[in-house]
Amino acid sequence: MSLILTVPWMAWSILLPLGGAVATFLSRRYASRLTLLFGMATAVCVGALGWQLALKGPQRHHIGGWQVPVGIDLYADGLAVLMLAVTALVGLLISFYATAYFPKAGQEETGDQNVASSVYFWPLWLFLWGALNALFLSADLFNIYVTLELLGLSAVALSGLSGKAEALSAAMRYLFVSMIGSLSYLLGVALLYNMYGVLDLGLLASEVRPGPTSQAALALITVGLALKTALFPFHFWLPPAHANAPAPVSALLSALVVKASFYLLLRLWLGVFPTVINTTAVDLLGFLGALAIIWGSIQAFRQRRLKLLVAYSTVAQLGYLFLVFPLVLRGGDFTAWGGSAYLAVSHAFAKASIFLASGIIMHVAGHDRIDELAGIGQRLPVTMFALALAGVSLLGLPPSGGFIAKWMLLNAALITGQWWLVAVIILGGLLAAGYVFRMLAHSFTPATWISFEQPVARRMEWSAFALAAVAIALGLVAEPPLTLLQSSTSFAGPGLREMIP
Amino acid sequence: MSNAHLYMLGGVCLFTLGTYALLTKTQLLRKILAANVMGSGVFLVLIAGAYRSPSGLPDPVPHAMVLTGIVVAISMTALALVLLGRMVPGSRKGDKE
Numbered sequence: 001m002s003l004i005l006t007v008p009w010m011a012w013s014i015l016l017p018l019g020g021a022v023a024t025f026l027s028r029r030y031a032s033r034l035t036l037l038f039g040m041a042t043a044v045c046v047g048a049l050g051w052q053l054a055l056k057g058p059q060r061h062h063i064g065g066w067q068v069p070v071g072i073d074l075y076a077d078g079l080a081v082l083m084l085a086v087t088a089l090v091g092l093l094i095s096f097y098a099t100a101y102f103p104k105a106g107q108e109e110t111g112d113q114n115v116a117s118s119v120y121f122w123p124l125w126l127f128l129w130g131a132l133n134a135l136f137l138s139a140d141l142f143n144i145y146v147t148l149e150l151l152g153l154s155a156v157a158l159s160g161l162s163g164k165a166e167a168l169s170a171a172m173r174y175l176f177v178s179m180i181g182s183l184s185y186l187l188g189v190a191l192l193y194n195m196y197g198v199l200d201l202g203l204l205a206s207e208v209r210p211g212p213t214s215q216a217a218l219a220l221i222t223v224g225l226a227l228k229t230a231l232f233p234f235h236f237w238l239p240p241a242h243a244n245a246p247a248p249v250s251a252l253l254s255a256l257v258v259k260a261s262f263y264l265l266l267r268l269w270l271g272v273f274p275t276v277i278n279t280t281a282v283d284l285l286g287f288l289g290a291l292a293i294i295w296g297s298i299q300a301f302r303q304r305r306l307k308l309l310v311a312y313s314t315v316a317q318l319g320y321l322f323l324v325f326p327l328v329l330r331g332g333d334f335t336a337w338g339g340s341a342y343l344a345v346s347h348a349f350a351k352a353s354i355f356l357a358s359g360i361i362m363h364v365a366g367h368d369r370i371d372e373l374a375g376i377g378q379r380l381p382v383t384m385f386a387l388a389l390a391g392v393s394l395l396g397l398p399p400s401g402g403f404i405a406k407w408m409l410l411n412a413a414l415i416t417g418q419w420w421l422v423a424v425i426i427l428g429g430l431l432a433a434g435y436v437f438r439m440l441a442h443s444f445t446p447a448t449w450i451s452f453e454q455p456v457a458r459r460m461e462w463s464a465f466a467l468a469a470v471a472i473a474l475g476l477v478a479e480p481p482l483t484l485l486q487s488s489t490s491f492a493g494p495g496l497r498e499m500i501p
Numbered sequence: 502m503s504n505a506h507l508y509m510l511g512g513v514c515l516f517t518l519g520t521y522a523l524l525t526k527t528q529l530l531r532k533i534l535a536a537n538v539m540g541s542g543v544f545l546v547l548i549a550g551a552y553r554s555p556s557g558l559p560d561p562v563p564h565a566m567v568l569t570g571i572v573v574a575i576s577m578t579a580l581a582l583v584l585l586g587r588m589v590p591g592s593r594k595g596d597k598e
Contacts, residue, residue, distance in 0.1 A: 142569075145570075146569060172529065172584050175580065186543050190546045194509075
């Protein structure tokens with residue numbers, strides 16, 4: 001018992017996916033089985049870490065036994081563990097889907113998936129997983145830079161996996177955005193290190209003072225991370241990159257990768273720099289978030305291809321996350337940042353489900369032109385049910401995770417008296433209704449003859465369904481994840497309280 | 502203004518130039534080079550900061566950061582070049598037209 005509590009589960013949850021990546025690269029024949037094995041082992045580590053957290057509170061691990069400021073620390077609180085758990089659950093279900101989606105080595109090629117993409121999917125995905133876990137656990141500015149680059153490298157390579165011309169040019173654009181983002185972040189880190197001489201987030205939080213250098217550094221870091229999170233008007237790269245990737249990759253990118261850079265913004269703005277931020281900066285972020293909601297929803301509604309519609313809906317949903325900054329600064333507290341984090345979590349499940357379902361539709365119909373999908377609902381009842389359930393969470397209808405999250409955000413906007421945000425949240429919901437019904441309407445239209453004959457693996461349909469079911473379950477059983485979130489004590493510290501007018 | 506400040510300013514200028522070129526140039530190879538110029542600018546800022554250390558001895562931490570940064574920059578450049586090679590048919594050795 002006590003032995004389990006002393007194991008550094010944090011380090012294992014990073015090492016296992018990285019080791020798995022090497023193993024799947026070396027043994028291509030068993031790559032899919034090895035991925036499931038390493039994935040389950042990682043999930044066990046995350047579970048054990050959650051247990052450690054429940055019994056002993058937030059955990060800190062000095063890598064290699066070196067103490068701060070010389071060494072690098074890993075830090076796990078409620079928010080970090082929740083993100084790790086979401087990554088593990090979403091990741092496992094997507095891996096399970098991918099075992100049927102990609103043809104095995106030596107098997108005949110099906111549809112548009114070539115064998116090369118299946119060979120490289122597994123190691124790249126496990127690298128991505130390792131990078132995500134390391135990012136969520138890092139408590140060191142420079143270590144975060146390294147994890148951002150690892151994440152960017154594997155995400156770009158995954159998005160260009162199909163090797164088709166559109167996918168390659170989308171991947172190239174994604175790579176440039178990723179480079180500008182991380183170099184801008186690194187310049188911010190360089191300025192901070194020159195000023196304060198520390199990299200550890202905890203030490204920095206206690207030393208940072210308001211001033212031009214701190215503000216310039218925070219601005220550079222924020223621009224870099226906002227680029228990677230595809231905040232309006234930096235969203236231009238996201239729809240092509242997410243829509244042209246193979247379905248499991250689209251799901252990973254939209255559900256997990258964009259959330260990672262937002263997670264860092266949340267941690268840095270609310271946990272490290274609360275004394276540096278001012279009302280103009282938070283209102284600007286909130287305003288851009290509001291524009292993202294409106295612009296993304298309208299664009300989603302106008303798309304002719306299903307996957308592009310879903311990708312623009314990601315732009316809109318990411319906009320909601322940025323409303324957290326004006327809400328927290330004016331006293332929204334846990335209702336605001338908890339709601340935002342909960343939205344990130346429920347969107348991860350819902351969007352992964354929708355992208356997997358679109359992958360099934362593309363596989364069966366051979367295309368994803370929305371107007372020509374009549375009758376597909378008769379052919380794929382489980383997939384359509386998954387799509388509808390995930391749509392409910394995206395809309396924020398009860399009972400779903402999306403409902404709880406948007407309800408919390410709406411409450412925070414009401415408590416703090418920010419009526420324009422109330423209006424934006426409600427308008428965003430109406431616009432989402434528009435594109436979600438557009439997504440479903442054609443597919444549910446009955447057709448007199450069904451032209452979709454391509455067989456589809458059961459496990460693909462059920463993986464998409466399981467993800468949608470979790471998105472709904474998050475609305476029915478919201479207590480445990482919210483309690484876990486509330487145990488993150490690093491937010492709303494004394495600095496932030498002083499800012500509240 | 503000390504030497505270190507001058508180098509730091511130079512680094513910021515390189516970063517700005519690189520960003521400008523990355524955003525405005527249309528040729529992909531030039532964009533890749535521009536990203537490398539941006540990276541060099543950031544590394545110069547870090548190294549100049551190490552030189553400024555009050556004890557007179559250079560601070561080793563920024564050196565370690567720059568070394569890591571160079572490794573990352575090489576990997577990024579390699580990935581960008583591979584993507585470029587795939588996008589332009591016939592540009593790779595052994596490609597059949």
